[in-house]
Amino acid sequence: MSKNRRRARGRRGSVRNVPLRTHWLLLTTLVLTLSAALLLQGYTQHMFDSTADGAEREQGPAQAVPAQISSGGPVIEGAAGRTAGPQARTIALTFDDGPDPLWTPQILDVLRRNGVHATFFAVGTQVAAHPELARRIVADGHQIGLHTFTHTNLGTAPGWRRSLELRESQLAVAGATGVTSPLLRPPYSSTSDALTDADWSAVQSAGEHGYLTVLTTQDSEDWRRPGVAQIVANSTPKDQAGQIVLMHDAGGDRSQTVTALEQLIPKLKAAGFRFGTVSEATALPDPVQRASAADHWQGLALITALRTSDWVLAALSWLLWAAGAISVLRAVAVLVAARRHKRMRGRGKAWGKPVTEPVTVIVPAYNESAGIEAAVRSLLASDHPVEIIVVDDGSTDGTADLVEALRLPGVRVIRQQNAGKPAALNTGIAAASCNLLVMVDGDTVFEPDAVRMIVQPFANRRVGAVSGNAKVVNRGGLLGRWQHIEYVVGFNLDRRLFDLAECMPTVPGAVGAFRREALLRIGGVSDTTLAEDTDLTMALCRDGWRVVYEERAKAWTEAPASLGALWKQRYRWCYGTLQAMWKHRGALTQRGQAGKLGRRGLLYLLMFQVLLPLLAPVVDVFAVYGLVFLDPVRIIGLWSAFLLLQVAMGLYAFRLDKERPGALWSLPLQQFVYRQLMYLVVIQSVFTAIAGSRLRWQRMERYGSLTVPAGSPLQATTAPTPQSLALADSWVEEARSAVPAMQYQGYHSAIPETPWSQYHDPGQGDAR
Amino acid sequence: MTRHSGTVHEDTRPIPGLPQGPPDAGAPGLEHHGDPSPVFVDTSGRRQRRVRRLGWVLVVPAAAYVLLLLSTLLGGPTVHSPLLPDQQPAAAMPSPPAADPDPAPEPSTASGTPSATRTAPANAARTTPNPTGAAAPATPTAGSASSTSAGPTAAATPVAGHGKPSSAPGQSNKPSTKP
Structure with missing residues (x-):
């Protein structure tokens, strides 16, 4: 009987009895997307090493570092083991950790007023967060370099991460500015003679990827916020040798750095020093190149992806709260x-x-x-x-x-x-x-x-x-x-x-x-x-x-x-x-x-x-x-x-x-x-x-x-x-x-698949 | 479907003393009589097609996002470090034009034409004090030219301490590709 009726219904109704699977595909895709976004977010936000650049670190052994490197110039080509240094009476100001929406523009203003070019070693995630600042750095004639993607210590990072950090930060720079830069300042680096074995291996592998590692010769120690006068003193060369000066345009209150720069540049200029980018100071050809269209677009895609993830995750966390x-x-x-x-x-x-x-x-x-x-x-x-x-x-x-x-x-x-x-x-x-x-x-x-x-x-x-x-x-x-x-x-x-x-x-x-x-x-x-x-x-x-x-x-x-x-x-x-x-x-x-x-x-x-x-x-x-x-x-x-x-x-x-x-x-x-x-x-x-x-x-x-x-x-x-x-x-x-005694027994030996819903809706939340 | 309410109604006995219905009886609540088809069921199948389409509209960008992320993770621009002065004095090649025979790999640095022309003079500028060519055309930004051009005058001296001032431009053209 019911068979007949079923057939009759089947003739009349035009609904295909195809089970709808779109939602499972959708759910899977969305969950995967969310996971990917979270993974990216997790990597950029929580693998981010926020330890200050100059903070004391454990000193590893340094036996494997060749003597000509540790005693060589601050610009190192790791693969070939060559170094270069700044010319006499030449200062290359370098700014790490930026760009920062508050301090980077101020520093750029100071530099522009004084007609000086510097080098900015930018963190990839920061570039992705503030691409317009990265663009301004390049447009103002400064040199841009990499400071890794998440400010990670390349020396202790495994190989895959070293490579990932370099590629992603390069992409972010390419996306934001349309140029690529082979200049790399490894986070937590200082002078050549402070290179440990681990650092050296990172410098070498960076060199194999085509990167030029730029260390420093003079640390302003501005990250300590020691006062304007102290920063100026720290940054002033003791003799006539050229210097690569380390400063920071992000990572905390940099008002002292800004003020110190205002004093430092005229003072050094008066003393006969010239300022230039790293490549200028070391008389290298300009290493910053125009990025290929593909790299530029891929970089833009990375920046967009990062920003979208941020936005979606912020919205979702509010929803969850x-x-x-x-x-x-x-x-x-x-x-x-x-x-x-x-x-x-x-x-x-x-x-x-x-x-x-x-x-x-x-x-x-x-x-x-x-x-x-x-x-x-x-x-x-x-x-x-x-x-x-x-x-x-x-x-x-x-x-x-x-x-x-x-x-x-x-x-x-x-x-x-x-x-x-x-x-x-x-x-x-x-x-x-x-x-x-x-x-x-x-x-x-x-x-x-x-x-x-x-x-x-x-x-x-x-x-x-x-x-x-x-x-x-x-x-x-x-x-x-x-x-x-x-x-x-x-x-x-x-x-x-x-x-x-x-x-x-x-x-x-x-x-x-x-x-x-x-x-x-x-x-x-x-x-x-x-x-x-x-x-x-x-x-x-x-x-x-x-x-x-x-x-x-x-x-x-x-x-x-x-x-x-x-x-x-x-x-x-x-x-x-x-x-x-x-x-x-x-x-x-x-x-x-x-x-x-x-x-x-x-x-x-x-x-x-x-x-x-x-x-x-x-x-x-x-x-x-x-x-x-x-x-x-x-x-x-x-x-x-x-x-x-x-x-x-x-x-x-x-x-x-x-x-x-x-x-x-x-x-x-x-x-x-x-x-x-x-x-x-x-x-x-x-x-x-x-x-x-x-x-x-x-x-x-x-x-x-x-x-x-x-x-x-x-x-x-x-x-x-x-x-x-x-x-x-x-x-x-x-x-x-595991439960010893059962209080109740079933009433029948088989559970009938009840045709009708006994709708008890216990109402307890699936919603938690 | 069999519906018994009609017959039921005839069977109804009026209940003495009971008000006919509760005080605020609003809608008679018989709407399902007018609508015998199950709630939500769309016999035309149009809604199902629309949902499928909407699903794809969501799936495609999401999948594109994942693929894009993967591509950025796996790919990334390749860079070539610029020429550094060679430390081996033996390799020193005095003639600046030596850079010219080997510019072939240079255009592959993804930059195209300008880089080839750029490196040669810059190279020359460094190896032999040659202020005219010194990186002036190198930077796309105009401002840097003035500060660079002054550089090469003293080029040799500071480097001398660690690296040798002399260089082999031809050799150092593609150091990054070395294992």
Whole structure:
């Protein structure tokens, strides 16, 4: 039958059933891009050696440095071992570490006023950050040289990094100024005779790359900020020999350098000294060459990439801080709300006179033979008068026969052609003879007082629906435990907040009670979304009904026991919730009860179930980045703080629910698989929604992929750990065996792949 | 899809004493009756195509960015250090025109024509005091010419201490390519 319908649908609909994969490609690319940007950023920002140039360093051995080098001139060609020095009475002023937006222009001004040319050894990242300054240096007739990309000590750097530092800084210079320069001043270098073996090897390898290493002969020591007079004194040659003077135009307050220059240049000029660039002073041909167009453009690309990364990362870190702040706020709000809710309900007599009228329980069932008997029997054991209607939605496993064969009093079975859960619910609603309805999933087992508890709020006329407290039965294994935590926290914290704020977005399909009259007013259960329970609840809220939470109405439900099943379930929940949110988006601007749902409930869902999960991959990438480039202790501390907050919330929720908090030990592990699964589901759902693709289980095909649950149906409570619960994943298995006693056993030996979403939306944030 | 609400309505028993609906019952909430198709599903497939296109619009620049980064990491300009005076007196070649026979590799320094013409005179300027050619055409910037031209007069003296003043321009033309 369903086959025929499927075919018919297939003819009519023109949607190709091609699974949309664009988003995975997009996600992968974006994550890779972000990682690349972060890597670049991390390299430039955090590998940057900000130790002052002249600071004392460990002196390594210097045996390997040839004598003619250590006693030679300050300009060294490492490959050939040749040196050159400045001519007599010639000063080459050199400025390291720039360009700096504050000090470099001032120094350039001083030089221009005095008609003097100097050499600027620029740091690549600084050039990329201030290309206009590098351009001005060149345009003013000064010589530009390299001071590596990240001000790194080339002597101690490995070969790949030496090469990278030179190439990247050259690219930055080529991009910013359109010239290339073979002049290199290695950071932390000083005079020739101070070269260590490591320095010498760096000088040699730089020479092999075509670089000319420019050391100094006279250190102004301006980085110490010793006072203007001292800098002038340090920079003044003692005799008539030419000098290469080391100064700095960045790396801190350089006002002393600027002032000292004003005095130094006229003074030395008066003493008969001439000023020139390094090549001029050493009478070398001008080494600065025009860069090729390709190099220029590649350099521009590097600068653009660096600046884009900076910008994107700044934006993302603000977003992350905002997300963190919002998460903390949410945690506080939820805790406060739960406390208030607890006190409010704790006083008893909250709902008025006890509700004693009989209740119709509707059990929609599709291939639920595994769990249906336990479900029905548990309902019959209620301490409240119930009429039970099992609506068999065209099951193929004899669910209806099974229930009929039980010949239980007060249990009716209605068979219908397979038409979907909403239709089955509507059938039940139509057939119900009581005004109060409880809807239960076929795999859910009620506690004896659950029905009584769940209908008590109906003493209040304005209450249209009540959410019960669904609990996970199969808590063995890591996956079960995680879901258990999620349910307890979601039901006991988020739901209380929703209740207080009068904006409950979901009454779970597994355990919910409704006023029949309210359901009829909104036209029954709609099948336009995959989360019909959310859709229904939102419709009730918009119709002006209050929807409340009754934590004492407990029902036990089976949670998916494999990652695949969990994925399917959450995909449906998430996609269904998105559908329901979109369908009821009008509530945002409505007044009264509908507006409360719209502006509180929908925005909360949007923030914590859609937007924050979408940001979550970025959090993960940033966490890795932080561990690699930032202080790992700080990152782990931050992470632990958030974890602690979660644990605190968990502890409180477990206390409210009188659960043993032992399962909470698995919370830290949740960060690694579960969290990712949860946000990937959101990404998938959002993309499916935007693309408008039809889901496999939508409409006619909703049951197409279902398998009939195997195993015998009647093993209630006596069954040992069901075989199918023994998860295939060994890591889950391992973690599970670590827990000595399992409190609860499954009700059936096989986990049915429930065709319908038992939408409990525990509401706990995937959003962290 | 089977929809039972119609039949349900006929079955409804009025509940005595209950107000017909809650106080602020606003919209009747029956909108899904008018819209039987599932939310979000776009049967035309147009939106899916659009999303695919948008995805590519995002993927392509992102991939380009990554490739570009990789290219900058792997590539980079090559530079050739300028001529330094050779330390071996034996290699000293007195004649300045010696630079000319070997300018062939020079244009490969990515700069093109000006470099070839530039190095020769500059070279000459250094080896033999030859102020006229001294780097004056060398710099693209005009300002440096004045200070350089003065240089070569004293060229030999300071260098003498460490390196020999004499040089072999022809030899030193491509030192960077040596292993």
